[in-house]
Amino acid sequence: xxxxxxxxxxxxxxxxxxxxxxxxxxxxxxxxxxxxxxxxxxxxxxxxxxxxxxxxxxxxxxxxxxxxxxxxxxxxxxxxxxxxxxxxxxxxxxxxxxxxxxxxxxxxxxxxxxxxxxxxxxxxxxxxxxxxxxxxxxxxxxxxxxxxxxxxxxxxxxxxxxxxxxxxxxxxxxxxxxxxxxxxxxxxxxxxxxxxxxxxxxxxxxxxxxxxxxxxxxxxxxxxxxxxxxxxxxxxxxxxxxxxxxxxxxxxxxxxxxxxxxxxxxxxxxxxxxxxxxxxxxxxxxxxxxxxxxxxxxxxxxxxxxxxxxxxxxxxxxxxxxxxxxxxxxxxxxxxxxxxxxxxxxxxxxxxxxxxxxxxxxxxxxxxxxxxxxxxxxxxxxxxxxxxxxxxxxxxxxxxxxxxxxxxxxxxxxxxxxxxxxxxxxxxxxxxxxxxxxxxxxxxxxxxxxxxxxxxxxxxxxxxxxxxxxxxxxxxxxxxx
Amino acid sequence: xxxxxxxxxxxxxxxxxxxxxxxxxxxxxxxxxxxxxxxxxxxxxxxxxxxxxxxxxxxxxxxxxxxxxxxxxxxxxxxxxxxxxxxxxxxxxxxxxxxxxxxxxxxxxxxxxxxxxxxxxxxxxxxxxxxxxxxxxxxxxxxxxxxxxxxxxxxxxxxxxxxxxxxxxxxxxxxxxxxxxxxxxxxxxxxxxxxxxxxxxxxxxxxxxxxxxxxxxxxxxxxxxxxxxxxxxxxxxxxxxxxxxxxxxxxxxxxxxxxxxxxxxxxxxxxxxxxxxxxxxxxxxxxxxxxxxxxxxxxxxxxxxxxxxxxxxxxxxxxxxxxxxxxxxxxxxxxxxxxxxxxxxxxxxxxxxxxxxxxxxxxxxxxxxxxxxxxxxxxxxxxxxxxxxxxxxxxxxxxxxxxxxxxxxxxxxxxxxx
Numbered sequence: 002x003x004x005x006x007x008x009x010x011x012x013x014x015x016x017x018x019x020x021x022x023x024x025x026x027x028x029x030x031x032x033x034x035x036x037x038x039x040x041x042x043x044x045x046x047x048x049x050x051x052x053x054x055x056x057x058x059x060x061x062x063x064x065x066x067x068x069x070x071x072x073x074x075x076x077x078x079x080x081x082x083x084x085x086x087x088x089x090x091x092x093x094x095x096x097x098x099x100x101x102x103x104x105x106x107x108x109x110x111x112x113x114x115x116x117x118x119x120x121x122x123x124x125x126x127x128x129x130x131x132x133x134x135x136x137x138x139x140x141x142x143x144x145x146x147x148x149x150x151x152x153x154x155x156x157x158x159x160x161x162x163x164x165x166x167x168x169x170x171x172x173x174x175x176x177x178x179x180x181x182x183x184x185x186x187x188x189x190x191x192x193x194x195x196x197x198x199x200x201x202x203x204x205x206x207x208x209x210x211x212x213x214x215x216x217x218x219x220x221x222x223x224x225x226x227x228x229x230x231x232x233x234x235x236x237x238x239x240x241x242x243x244x245x246x247x248x249x250x251x252x253x254x255x256x257x258x259x260x261x262x263x264x265x266x267x268x269x270x271x272x273x274x275x276x277x278x279x280x281x282x283x284x285x286x287x288x289x290x291x292x293x294x295x296x297x298x299x300x301x302x303x304x305x306x307x308x309x310x311x312x313x314x315x316x317x318x319x320x321x322x323x324x325x326x327x328x329x330x331x332x333x334x335x336x337x338x339x340x341x342x343x344x345x346x347x348x349x350x351x352x353x354x355x356x357x358x359x360x361x362x363x364x365x366x367x368x369x370x371x372x373x374x375x376x377x378x379x380x381x382x383x384x385x386x387x388x389x390x391x392x393x394x395x396x397x398x399x400x401x402x403x404x405x406x407x408x409x410x411x412x413x414x415x416x417x418x419x420x421x422x423x424x425x426x427x428x429x430x431x432x433x434x435x436x437x438x439x440x441x442x443x444x445x446x447x448x449x450x451x452x453x454x455x456x457x458x459x460x461x462x463x464x465x466x467x468x469x470x471x472x473x474x475x476x477x478x479x480x481x482x
Numbered sequence: 483x484x485x486x487x488x489x490x491x492x493x494x495x496x497x498x499x500x501x502x503x504x505x506x507x508x509x510x511x512x513x514x515x516x517x518x519x520x521x522x523x524x525x526x527x528x529x530x531x532x533x534x535x536x537x538x539x540x541x542x543x544x545x546x547x548x549x550x551x552x553x554x555x556x557x558x559x560x561x562x563x564x565x566x567x568x569x570x571x572x573x574x575x576x577x578x579x580x581x582x583x584x585x586x587x588x589x590x591x592x593x594x595x596x597x598x599x600x601x602x603x604x605x606x607x608x609x610x611x612x613x614x615x616x617x618x619x620x621x622x623x624x625x626x627x628x629x630x631x632x633x634x635x636x637x638x639x640x641x642x643x644x645x646x647x648x649x650x651x652x653x654x655x656x657x658x659x660x661x662x663x664x665x666x667x668x669x670x671x672x673x674x675x676x677x678x679x680x681x682x683x684x685x686x687x688x689x690x691x692x693x694x695x696x697x698x699x700x701x702x703x704x705x706x707x708x709x710x711x712x713x714x715x716x717x718x719x720x721x722x723x724x725x726x727x728x729x730x731x732x733x734x735x736x737x738x739x740x741x742x743x744x745x746x747x748x749x750x751x752x753x754x755x756x757x758x759x760x761x762x763x764x765x766x767x768x769x770x771x772x773x774x775x776x777x778x779x780x781x782x783x784x785x786x787x788x789x790x791x792x793x794x795x796x797x798x799x800x801x802x803x804x805x806x807x808x809x810x811x812x813x814x815x816x817x818x819x820x821x822x823x824x825x826x827x828x829x830x831x832x833x834x835x836x837x838x839x840x841x842x843x844x845x846x847x848x849x850x851x852x853x854x855x856x857x858x859x860x861x862x863x864x865x866x867x868x869x870x871x872x873x874x875x876x877x878x879x880x881x882x883x884x885x886x887x888x889x890x891x892x893x894x895x896x897x898x899x900x
Contacts, residue, residue: 306606400567469703
């Protein structure tokens, strides 16, 4: 029998499975997608918030502050890009100053160090900030992260430590055996018997809970639309710039990313469909306008991508991290909207150490290795070190993505690991090949061919992303309408 | 560090033509760094005809055109590094490139020619509405799949933008059995060359919707349907003009952008054509660093790229050979009324042989125009143009004698004919 089944291989599911891998438990992670972190985890601001914003006393405040503090070690162990760039929350009128002061008070209650800056100090720190700025709250611990590799590496490390991962398996039914409090989890492919279920199903968490009983929450996705600027854009901001928060969220931010791009967004509107990822011109125009209030000189002609993501907002307004009432072996980790990414390591630790521990013995796994096999990062090496590596493996010298300078050897390395990507989008998320100014225009055919060769399938079988997203329809001379 | 007289980044028509010209001027220590497996760049996938009329006085396909140049490169034993990618270029002309055989190599050049071509504007750049299904793809990428890999990206196709690659792909896809339902162009006029409009759309009964753009896309995994709408003069969609097309593919032919990453990293200014600011031999503000071909400004024809790059190659040779007087006075060339951009931006008459070749585009289609060249306040040349359109690059040769001073400014404008 399986000890724990985790539904969802997003950032929370991946980190929770890694936390469980520290103990001698049989763990299975199920995800309906063909890649890890392919929903909410994939499309967000990629900010590790400092934690001054959530209301004191909430789970959001608690996990955000605790989670933020865990990132230095986590990024080191799991080898993903993370940087504490700091954040500036800006007041653009005198009337907004009391709001800033209130945020400072809240920061103190949450245990977050912040500093109130004068307009001169703020502009010295961020010369491109709106010169009308009246004051700003500086939070030094705010960071930026690569959410794709944070999740993929956490999952890879979990798998390397014995966790099993089944992608392309949607959970279709969950049956509880009241006598011994175990579950039969049925998927699109199989069924599994387990002792504990952890529901990390993001926007679908309420639907998963409803398979077990009557959930006392619902998830209503709130869509955010974003823009990405090319990394060759002249320097714009050094830290994450926020407006004042509102009831709709933290507002449209302007921030550098870990890859040197700039991210601008998000909008914030409730949507009815749980897979509505469409962008639209009126919303994008609004995002641009709001961003220009913060940083008037944003060169939007350097935009290379627009995208939308869904926040898994719960009807309770706070995170839900608890045993389901009357079904204590079913643990809901739901409503993980912002600051979910920042909170995720702390949530994972709490779920395992406080909730799973009630039901299963936590005996240390003596073979647990917290460190992932280091990824090749040519950019971080000296000229001589790079050449030494290329002499050993010439494919590291052969660039396949011109914009992002990704080598064939790096792709080989990725494919040799425990969760090799299966789609163009998965390759893109892990390596950045296709993330540049040409958006895969030049490198995508090379990668399609590579994946077809690697998996020994036809070119027509290579997917861009989800099932049905094949790039090639047929070979020439075969086109029948 | 290896030393070279001239390093050329890119072995397409620009890089090859520049190399041949520099070599023939006596500068033989040349290295071409090419990212592909062969010379020719994008011409390798351009299997249609339409190349060579200017350069070779005959109709050639892209691969034929490029092999004519490649043969000349080979004859001269010019060094080429294939599958080699330039990682860095410094102001002191150190080129760093990477490949499998040599690893990362630094070359100290006396002169560098950037001949890196251009890339296609993507769906992200225009923030196309809807989700991110497969089937929304740039025309050139679809052309690569089709002509180099024998793979068809779609069966029912609509094309956004009337750029030449889109038009050529409309014909190409039709010949392969796909159904091309139409082309929409947001401007009230076509952006493609006239012969492509006729031979690729008209001859195949493919409708062109001017002043129309894509306002919605449907489909989550694969594109299923698009909606186009007519736009007003401010490019805002007009409600009630929507038309839907059930397609699995939307090809984008919405513009080419010079691949100027290296230029941006050097902190050099970018012109209105999104290329470098250059002088009469296509040298940038950094002495010894040149830019030519589509990385300088996007050309209509590979023939024009080759001609420009020959001049650039000669210039680079003269620079290395110390034949130039860099301190001689110069005048600026300014785009005036109705001009989108002009190349070059600055001219030292002392370094010109006989003619100054000026290239420019107008910003909108115009009728009954007089192209007017005004040097330091005095009109030195007028050319009457009954029709002039942005998609046709204008090329004008001005004899050196027309200029009665070495400095000042030359303003070019397109005026209504009285």
